[in-house]
Amino acid sequence: SAVISQKPSRDICQRGTSLTIQCQVDSQVTMMFWYRQQPGQSLTLIATANQGSEATYESGFVIDKFPISRPNLTFSTLTVSNMSPEDSSIYLCSVAPGGTGELFFGEGSRLTVL
Amino acid sequence: KQEVTQIPAALSVPEGENLVLNCSFTDSAIYNLQWFRQDPGKGLTSLLLIQSSQREQTSGRLNASLDKSSGRSTLYIAASQPGDSATYLCAVRRNNNDMRFGAGTRLTVKP
Numbered sequence: 098s099a100v101i102s103q104k105p106s107r108d109i110c111q112r113g114t115s116l117t118i119q120c121q122v123d124s125q126v127t128m129m130f131w132y133r134q135q136p137g138q139s140l141t142l143i144a145t146a147n148q149g150s151e152a153t154y155e156s157g158f159v160i161d162k163f164p165i166s167r168p169n170l171t172f173s174t175l176t177v178s179n180m181s182p183e184d185s186s187i188y189l190c191s192v193a194p195g196g197t198g199e200l201f202f203g204e205g206s207r208l209t210v211l
Numbered sequence: 212k213q214e215v216t217q218i219p220a221a222l223s224v225p226e227g228e229n230l231v232l233n234c235s236f237t238d239s240a241i242y243n244l245q246w247f248r249q250d251p252g253k254g255l256t257s258l259l260l261i262q263s264s265q266r267e268q269t270s271g272r273l274n275a276s277l278d279k280s281s282g283r284s285t286l287y288i289a290a291s292q293p294g295d296s297a298t299y300l301c302a303v304r305r306n307n308n309d310m311r312f313g314a315g316t317r318l319t320v321k322p
Contacts, residue, residue: 103254130310139300139312140255189254197260198243198304205254 099124099194101203109209110180117176118206120190125170131163132189134205140189146173180210213238215303217313224291225321232286232316234301239279242304246275246286249298249315258299259286291320 100123152165247255259275
């Protein structure tokens with residue numbers, strides 16, 4: 098298993114600003130995944146962050162809007178840039194630390210953009 | 212493209228009832244299937260993981276089954292309790308990055 102800490106747990110932001118979400122894992126992992134969950138919707142993968150290389154973004158998500166850092170094997174950040182109300186979502190960090198492929202999630206960061 | 216469907220979207224039952232949540236997927240070439248619980252505004256808690264070679268997994272009052280050939284999984288909850296009220300999501304993995312989630316079933320267990 099894995100214990101994942103996310104900060105902030107929630108925030109209210111103004112349109113046009115940026116917010117950086119932090120994700121800390123209690124063990125070293127190769128890949129960290131960032132998901133978005135819009136209100137009333139299921140989860141959508143934003144990108145996969147590998148240590149030492151650029152993140153891999155899914156269709157519909159771009160680095161300019163969602164820059165990701167992965168400075169070491171236990172930490173990653175996701176920035177939501179130039180926010181609009183449509184960015185209001187829960188952002189979730191996840192990892193699959195063992196060979197089973199079981200996915201574990203942080204508590205999520207609930208973002209509201211006014 | 213893998214699509215994951217969960218039925219029903221919402222379910223309300225009295226306390227003590229046994230219940231079944233359904234998950235179907237379109238591509239049977241899966242690596243594993245995972246059931247999660249999500250409380251409002253929170254992250255996901257892993258409940259059960261079924262590898263593609265397995266037929267079912269059990270944890271306490273929960274039992275999950277997998278039928279790859281028909282593209283179906285069920286989550287059985289025995290003797291439901293008000294604390295079981297949450298949204299239950301299933302997710303299907305094809306490879307390291309390709310994990311598809313259903314929209315979830317919102318369960319309410321009434322005292």
